[in-house]
Amino acid sequence: MQRTQTSPDRGRAALGPALALIHSGAAPTRSVLTSALGVTRATAGAITNELEALGLITVDARPAGGTRGRPSHRLAVDPSGPVVAAAQIHADGFTVALAGLGGRLAEPVDLPMPDDPGPARVLAAVVREAVRQAGADHRRCVGLGLAVPTPVALPDRTAVAAMYLDWPSGARIGEELERAAAEAGLRVPVELANDANLAALAEHRHGAGRGARHLLYITSGHRGVGGALVVDGRLHTGSAGLALEVGQLTVDPNGRRCPCGSIGCLDVEADPPALLAAAGREADPARTMVDQARAVLADAAAGDARAQAAIDHVVDRLGLGIAGVINILNPDRIVLGAFHSALLAAAPERLPQVVARRSHWGRCGEVPIVPAALARPELAGAAELAWAPVLADPLEALGGPAHPPRAAGAP
Ligand SMILES: [Zn+2]
Incomplete structure (x- = not known):
């Protein structure tokens, strides 16, 4: 006998998507969840009961007050859950x-x-x-x-x-x-x-990338520059997981030597050691690169012209790199990791200007460039x-x- 999909089967298939919506904060009430999933109120009720029984969420039966329209149960992740x-x-x-x-x-x-x-x-x-x-x-x-x-x-x-x-x-x-x-x-x-890649995913679900459809994430840790693209909530990985290696984009053909064997890659032109070098400072092996880069940023904020010139130098190269990626990927938002967010704060007009001047889509679309929100x-x-x-x-x-x-x- 041919078996059609029953309502409980459909409910089970929706458990994961429902949990994802509650997990990301996109469905704070059962009525929002109901319309986001496109199911009936009864099905949404069965789904939230199931997730509650699994110890994953709490369902507050007291209707959310102060809102217009039909009151609805509040949904939240269970703090004592797994x-x-x-x-x-x-x-x-x-x-x-x-x-x-x-x-x-x-x-x-x-x-x-x-x-x-x-x-x-x-x-x-x-x-x-x-x-x-x-x-x-x-x-x-x-x-x-x-x-x-x-x-x-x-x-x-x-x-x-x-x-x-x-x-x-x-x-x-x-x-x-x-x-x-x-x-x-x-x-x-x-x-x-x-x-x-993972940082980009987290910023998309819980941070500065929420709601973006094509989120470009650019970041630098202690050394090097990384990138990632989240499209409709999923990481774009390429054929073998190696997409968005933005660090090896050339942004200065006469620039610094890169460990990859090339010259002037974003990796070595827009990371903390690049800022130190531009400021004419020797790296101190006893301190982290991040701390030493912070000192340059603090000096610029205090009025040190050479430190500000070093920031402008690195910002110009970062902007070139971002513009190149925008031209190819057409993102609707760009989120910058901690070091690049600090550069943006130190040159809030210069970075968007460089990006706009060098990118066709940047010029006509004004892609927002925002700092990461997660610690x-x-x-x-x-x-x-x-x-x-x-x-x-x-x-x-x-x-x-x-x-x-x-x-x-x-x-
Ligand atoms: Zn390189």
Whole structure:
């Protein structure tokens, strides 16, 4: 007998999309959720009951007051619901924090690199800290996500160019992470991805990129420049996960030498060491590049003309790079990571002017360029990666079914 899709089946298929809307804050009430999903009120009620029974959300039956129109139940993520472990590896060490749904990060723990900074030891240290934090928390931990400062080639999940980590190119870090989790007895899904990609995803869901349809994200950590594109809520990865390597765009043919072998790449013309060099300052190996770049920004704010000239020099090259990407991708919003946000604040008119002068779409469309809103976007993005299986199918990921609306004993 041909079986048509029944209402409960449709309800199950909508659990993930419904949770994603509540997770991102896009559906604060059941009536908003009902229209966003295009389902009946009864179906929306069954969906929210199911998510509540899974311990993922709370449904406040008291109608939201003070609004016009039909009152509706308020929806929120359940603060005592499951968590994931979010981790980030960076040039100076690694960071781990537990994260609830709704982009709620607990206090992150920063740790130094192990003595042997090869991928196996570093990934094992990350897993150990995640296991420790999960064991100290009463909530159920359902996944581990890790942001790494290297492009990750798909489908083998190999580190392609960990230029600032000294990891061998081609290291199979996805498998290494799974091995480390198995050895530590961590029996939940574990996954890793490029840090700029994950930061862009987090800014799109919870930060300055909310509502953008074609979000371009440009960022710099301690060294180098990364980029990512989120289209209709999904990362544009390219054929092998390596799209949007904006760092290797040439922005000055007579510029600085890049570790990639080229000259004048955005990577070396618009990162913290580039600002130090433009200001004529020697890098101090005892201090982080970010701190030394902040000192140049502070001096410029205090009226130091040479520091301001250095900022203008770097802003011109950053603007050239952004303009080139705008011409090709036609984004509707550009979000800048922390260092570039500081440059934008130090040259609020110059950067948009350079971008507009050098880009056709920038000139006629005035693409907004805004600072990132999240305190730790890479870590928040690692949490998004860990939540992916739950957002795709909550029942499958959490080992349901709960089905509270059905009578006990009913099939
Ligand atoms: Zn390069």
